[in-house]
Amino acid sequence: xxxxxxxxxxxxxxxxxxxxxxxxxxxxxxxxxxxxxxxxxxxxxxxxxxxxxxxxxxxxxxxxxxxxxxxxxxx
Numbered sequence: 092x093x094x095x096x097x098x099x100x101x102x103x104x105x106x107x108x109x110x111x112x113x114x115x116x117x118x119x120x121x122x123x124x125x126x127x128x129x130x131x132x133x134x135x136x137x138x139x140x141x142x143x144x145x146x147x148x149x150x151x152x153x154x155x156x157x158x159x160x161x162x163x164x165x166x
Contacts, residue, residue: 092123092124093120093121093122093123093124094122094123094124094125094126095113095116095117095120095122095124095125095126096126096127097109097125097126097127097128097151098127098128099128099130099131100127100128100129100131100132100146101131101132101135102131102132102133102134102135105131105132106132106142106145106146106149109127109145109146109149109150109151110145110149113125113149113150113151114149114150117150124152124153125150125151125152125153126151126152126153126154126155127146127151127153127154127155128154128155128156128157129142129143129146129151129154129155129156129160130155130156130157130158130159130160131159132146133163136159136162137159137160137161137162137163137166138154138156138160138163138166139163139165139166140165140166143166
């Protein structure tokens with residue numbers, strides 16, 4: 092099993108990088124599972140539903156977080 096673990100995805104630039112790189116990388120390197128830290132993925136602090144959905148649609152399967160996750164209460 093090949094697992095790709097990504098560090099902190101930060102804001103829109105981080106989400107855009109994920110969308111631009113991860114799908115083809117997963118396919119070319121036969122990655123089975125992609126994990127990313129998303130605690131700063133929306134606005135640079137916290138993650139909201141839209142940001143999480145964007146990461147999932149780009150191929151991230153598991154989102155991790157830390158204390159910043161509480162900044163967006165809707166998540």
